Amino acid sequence: MEKKTYNDAKELLTSQGKFYINLGLDRISAILEILGNPQDRLKCIHVAGTNGKGSVCAILAEILKEAGKKTGLYTSPHIFKYNERIKINGIDISDDDFARLVFEICESADKNNIHLTEFEILTAAAFKYFADNDVDVVVLETGLGGKFDATNVIKNNLCAVITHIDLDHTERLGDTKDKIAFEKAGIIKPNCPVVTSEGYEAIKDAADENDSLLMMIAPFENSENLSLKGLYQQENLSLALAVIRLVFPQISNELIQNALKKVKHPARFQFIAGKNIIIDGAHNPNGITVLKESLDYYYPDKKRRFIFGCLRNKNYKKMMDLLFDKNDEIYFYHFNNKNSCTISELQSVCEYEAKELKSFNDLDFNSDTLTIICGSFYMINELVSPDCFL
Numbered sequence: 001m002e003k004k005t006y007n008d009a010k011e012l013l014t015s016q017g018k019f020y021i022n023l024g025l026d027r028i029s030a031i032l033e034i035l036g037n038p039q040d041r042l043k044c045i046h047v048a049g050t051n052g053k054g055s056v057c058a059i060l061a062e063i064l065k066e067a068g069k070k071t072g073l074y075t076s077p078h079i080f081k082y083n084e085r086i087k088i089n090g091i092d093i094s095d096d097d098f099a100r101l102v103f104e105i106c107e108s109a110d111k112n113n114i115h116l117t118e119f120e121i122l123t124a125a126a127f128k129y130f131a132d133n134d135v136d137v138v139v140l141e142t143g144l145g146g147k148f149d150a151t152n153v154i155k156n157n158l159c160a161v162i163t164h165i166d167l168d169h170t171e172r173l174g175d176t177k178d179k180i181a182f183e184k185a186g187i188i189k190p191n192c193p194v195v196t197s198e199g200y201e202a203i204k205d206a207a208d209e210n211d212s213l214l215m216m217i218a219p220f221e222n223s224e225n226l227s228l229k230g231l232y233q234q235e236n237l238s239l240a241l242a243v244i245r246l247v248f249p250q251i252s253n254e255l256i257q258n259a260l261k262k263v264k265h266p267a268r269f270q271f272i273a274g275k276n277i278i279i280d281g282a283h284n285p286n287g288i289t290v291l292k293e294s295l296d297y298y299y300p301d302k303k304r305r306f307i308f309g310c311l312r313n314k315n316y317k318k319m320m321d322l323l324f325d326k327n328d329e330i331y332f333y334h335f336n337n338k339n340s341c342t343i344s345e346l347q348s349v350c351e352y353e354a355k356e357l358k359s360f361n362d363l364d365f366n367s368d369t370l371t372i373i374c375g376s377f378y379m380i381n382e383l384v385s386p387d388c389f390l
Contacts, residue, residue: 006095009102010082013118028120028150034108035124038131042072043156044138045243048146048184049163051287052236055228056163058265059240061139065089066259067251072130072138074151076119079266080381086126088133090264101125119143123150147186157189158247160212161239162196162203164232166286178202188212195242197235217242225260230269230280231297232290267380269294275365279384281377283310288319291374302370307357307383309333310341310375317349319375329369330354335379360384 032039045060047053054075061073071089078084083092105124109116116124123143130138137158142149146162162184165177181200188194188206193213196203207214219235226237237260244251267281269291282291295304306328310316324330332346332354343356357363360383365371373383 004099004103006099009099012106024148025153027114027116028123029153030114031105031109031116031124032153035128039127039154041131042138043158044140044154045159046140046157046187047161048142048187050166052163053141055233055236055265055268056161056240057139057141058263059237060243062263063244063256063259064137066255069136072135074126075141076143077377080386085122086129088135093129101128120150145183147183152187157192159243160187160192160194161243163239165198193246195239197239215242225257227261227263228265228268230294276367276370278370278372279380280374282374283314283376285315285318285322288322292323299370303368305329305369305371307331307333307373308375309335309379311339312341316341320350324352326352331357333357333379335382337378
């Protein structure tokens with residue numbers, strides 16, 4: 001039988017039968033049972049939230065790796081390749097291992113009439129990969145929500161982390177922050193400590209019901225050593241360090257500070273010096289707000305050029321109202337996704353004049369203008385090369 005490649009696995013994952021969202025734990029539980037429940041052999045730090053959870057995960061994983069722990073990291077979305085979502089000690093899963101696991105899982109699911117989504121396949125692959133490689137701890141990011149997210153099948157939760165909550169995916173999670181907080185609080189397990197920075201009643205209630213220690217963290221940590229930039233990283237850092245000090249108190253502050261200099265999390269207020277570009281994955285109004293705050297703080301006097309694209313299910317009008325000013329140079333980009341906004345859809349609700357970006361190479365990059373790429377993670381790989389993130 002011909003060996004399956006990464007591209008074969010990618011084609012399978014993006015096929016019409018897999019690439020959709022269907023929250024619930026029955027399907028993921030069924031396939032994991034067939035695989036021998038690898039998730040039950042793992043110790044996890046589980047992170048949910050609207051914004052900031054990826055950065056918190058990246059900080060946690062780097063500190064644990066620096067401390068000598070074999071650390072699995074599961075995040076989403078990816079920018080260039082699916083492999084980016086599944087790492088051990090900062091190294092992406094190989095193409096061969098990725099393809100092997102994807103096809104093993106899909107073939108088992110088909111034999112047993114289990115209709116898995118793309119995210120469920122990836123989550124099962126991550127659990128199996130981490131268990132097969134005997135990792136010490138897994139830093140686990142939810143995909144969507146919490147209570148019914150595929151990652152929420154774990155039993156051995158060292159700590160639950162709930163980052164900043166805001167309105168996003170309201171069609172699935174609820175149309176108020178309180179309703180969304182209720183869904184995120186679903187990751188809290190019995191006798192499992194919870195670290196958060198916001199005092200939603202749903203989180204307090206879930207902690208009480210599960211006899212779980214609730215830690216409320218103020219964003220007070222000094223982020224000077226943290227390689228990730230952006231004003232919002234202070235809150236993310238405060239959450240991550242609270243977890244480390246609670247669960248791994250033996251890790252020294254000196255080691256922590258060394259690790260912070262090495263944290264990598266692409267496309268989060270990332271500056272590409274060669275072309276004077278900021279790449280940021282902000283894709284909802286809250287993300288755009290903190291992006292604007294960081295731009296005003298770090299680059300108050302720079303002329304700004306925005307390259308903006310967005311998915312239709314996002315509140316793109318509000319995002320643009322928050323982000324753009326009358327003196328900005330604005331380009332809209334229609335990227336390769338069936339839900340990507342068209343240029344005319346974006347222009348029809350934008351207060352300012354905006355042009356279509358047809359080619360990134362048409363732009364003149366100079367030190368006088370800061371170019372900001374934002375609005376969706378899904379368009380970044382069409383505009384910049386992986387070399388930018390090295």
